[in-house]
Amino acid sequence: MSDHHSHEDIEAVKRKYIIIFLALIVGTVFTVGAYFLEIHSVALTVALALFIASIKAFLVAGYFMHLMDEKKMIYGILASTVFFFIGLMGLTIWAMHDMPPTTQFH
């Protein structure tokens, strides 16, 4: 976040924090509500839960961690992290069916 703020700027930021806080609570209620709805499609349940979690993560990272208004250096660090994280998950998916020939399934 930029380093110098007036009193009014901070008051506006505080209001924003409260709105984000309420949005996070609503997101949590939706996530749990979807669970109790007992959606029969597993894929839809997973997609919905992770979609809501991603929105909540965006709100926390973007506003509480000030990533909406940060220096390029931090974006650079995060870009390299995302690159390696995707690589890690990609390797996991790639290795999913990579079993030794003698593996027995039951």
Next chain:
Amino acid sequence: MDIPYTVQPRRDTGLYNAKLGIWLFLASEVMLFGALFSSYIMLRVGADIGEWPQRLLNVPIGTVNTLVLITSSVTVVLGWAALKQNNFARYRLYQTITILCAFGFVGIKSYEYYDKFTHYQVITNDGKVFDGHLIKRDKELVVLSGFEIDASKGKAHGVMEASGHGPNHKPHKEIEIKTSDIKKIGNYGPAHNTYTAIYFTLTGLHGLHVIGGALVIGYILWPGAGMWKTDPERYTNRVEVSGLFWHFVDLVWIFLFPVLYLL
């Protein structure tokens, strides 16, 4: 000699050093939790259909813990904003709430762990399977508050019945089993199955982060508070950096909660 760039940003990075440091640290943390999440995916996808325990955890308790952590996240940023307005008393109030939330989170998590360590599954010599909370265990007798699982319907059905929450809830009764009749007995600790192993690993590591973060926030709030009088900008930066760590802990839980409790 003064440590450089604790307040003023470096010209090349545009950041004070602690902020650059915490983001590099958080990048390594993303990879740490990422490795464990990918392990979870491997185990989850590799499990036979119906054999991955669902609804094993108490969703209302997990929801309360989520709300506790979200509350602590907003009090951290409001505390930092209070310092920006030179209001130390308000900052101290907000961060005290943060610490209380941390205690609350760890307390609730400890209760959940206790519940799992006292939740037992017993297989008898004649093939019957009992599931419930341990009331008594001595040389002659094991007493559970639980129910018998219909083992004849297969392992997947048994996993579902053992979950015991929501629609799987079955009435509990007191069951006495002679120790000599028991073939196998074990609690729902990390060694119970792959689900509990990854559950305890992920939440245990996350819990350690909560404790570590609370210790740092508490140190800055009380023993380290003298810096507010001598170097307020540097103190505010310390609060910001500890807050970034705390938000990361919150971020991890935002994904852990649906993955472990709901899916």
